Amino acid sequence: MQCDLSACAIIRFAVEYRNTTGARCEGQRMAGEITVFLSHTRLDSAFCDRFDNICANVGIRRFRSEFADIQAPPWQTIKEQLGKSRALFLLVGKELVNQQACGDNPNWKFTQNWISYEVGIAHQRNIDIWVVCDSVRINFPVPYFNNYMPFGLEPPDAMDYMNATLWAYSEGVTSPVPKDPDRLGTTFCPSCSIRFNLHAQLYSGDIVVCPQCLREIVFPEGFE
Numbered sequence: 239m240q241c242d243l244s245a246c247a248i249i250r251f252a253v254e255y256r257n258t259t260g261a262r263c264e265g266q267r268m269a270g271e272i273t274v275f276l277s278h279t280r281l282d283s284a285f286c287d288r289f290d291n292i293c294a295n296v297g298i299r300r301f302r303s304e305f306a307d308i309q310a311p312p313w314q315t316i317k318e319q320l321g322k323s324r325a326l327f328l329l330v331g332k333e334l335v336n337q338q339a340c341g342d343n344p345n346w347k348f349t350q351n352w353i354s355y356e357v358g359i360a361h362q363r364n365i366d367i368w369v370v371c372d373s374v375r376i377n378f379p380v381p382y383f384n385n386y387m388p389f390g391l392e393p394p395d396a397m398d399y400m401n402a403t404l405w406a407y408s409e410g411v412t413s414p415v416p417k418d419p420d421r422l423g424t425t426f427c428p429s430c431s432i433r434f435n436l437h438a439q440l441y442s443g444d445i446v447v448c449p450q451c452l453r454e455i456v457f458p459e460g461f462e
Contacts, residue, residue, distance in 0.1 A: 272408055273299040275323040277356045279349050282331025285372045288391050289329055289400070296404040313355065320359045324407050325366035328353065328380060335374045350378065357382060366413050369449045370400075380449040384415045387437040388446045399437065425461060429453040436461060 274293065278286050286302065293300040301319040320326065337343050338350075360367050361382040369376065369383045373390040391397050406413070415433050416424055426433040430451035438446070440461040445454050 272410065273301055273319070273323045274404070274407060275320055275326045275356070275360070276300055276302045276329060277326055277353055278302075278329040279331070279334045279337065281333035281337075282329060282372065285331040285391070286329055288397075289327065289370070292391070292397060292400050293404060296401060296408055298404050298408045316352075316356060317359055320356065320363055320365070323360075323363075323365060324410075324412060325368060326356060326360040327368045327370055328357065328383070329370050329372070330374060330376050331372040332374055335377055338378045353380075368413075375447055376449050377452065379452055383432075383434060383449050385413055385435045385437065386446075386449060389438055403437075422462070425455070427451060427453065427455055429455075 276286065276289065280286070290300060290302060301323065334349070337345055357367060357380060366385055367380075367383045368385040368387065369380055370387045371390060373388075373392070376388075387396075387400070389396065391400055403413070413435060415435060423435055423437075424433060425436045427448040427450065430448060430453070432448065432450045436446070438461065440446070440457045442458060442460045444457050444460065446457075447453070448455055
């Protein structure tokens with residue numbers, strides 16, 4: 239597996255989604271008027287902080303539950319914030335994966351319930367659902383996702399790419415799966431048939447894990 243998000247890939251996202259693939263959200267074109275929702279565990283604080291810093295650099299609002307004044311019942315606040323958000327970003331870090339791997343873990347059950355609720359509401363609201371992995375192998379299923387970034391945010395190119403992604407959202411542009419199945423940047427899982435935008439450059443023989451069915455997807459000819 240590789241993590242090589244080139245300048246060409248960044249430009250492809252920022253320009254192509256803005257001009258053709260992305261759906262412009264009329265009346266919400268300023269960064270301060272658009273929010274993204276972070277679904278995560280606070281145990282992955284360094285990974286979440288990295289994403290948070292990119293949001294701050296762009297100037298886009300983000301909802302991160304541990305920094306919010308959430309009144310009881312908490313599900314109501316989550317629902318309201320997702321209603322204001324243009325996209326949900328599920329940040330899959332090392333601690334989230336480790337919690338799942340531990341089996342009968344009450345902390346994981348609590349986190350899993352909230353993630354499932356948040357993803358379900360995001361799907362109901364018809365907003366983009368991103369799975370962003372901190373270079374870890376996802377080990378719990380995430381239905382309904384439509385954008386997948388499997389190799390983290392640590393390399394400078396990856397941070398630049400996410401910066402371009404969030405800039406596009408700040409311009410009111412979303413990232414739906416194109417209707418054209420042959421569209422550049424789009425792929426599908428042969429096991430569960432979900433189609434999604436894959437934000438990675440892969441080389442011949444590289445493998446990624448499908449976030450929905452957790453089966454491996456092999457790219458014999460690579461992917462750009």
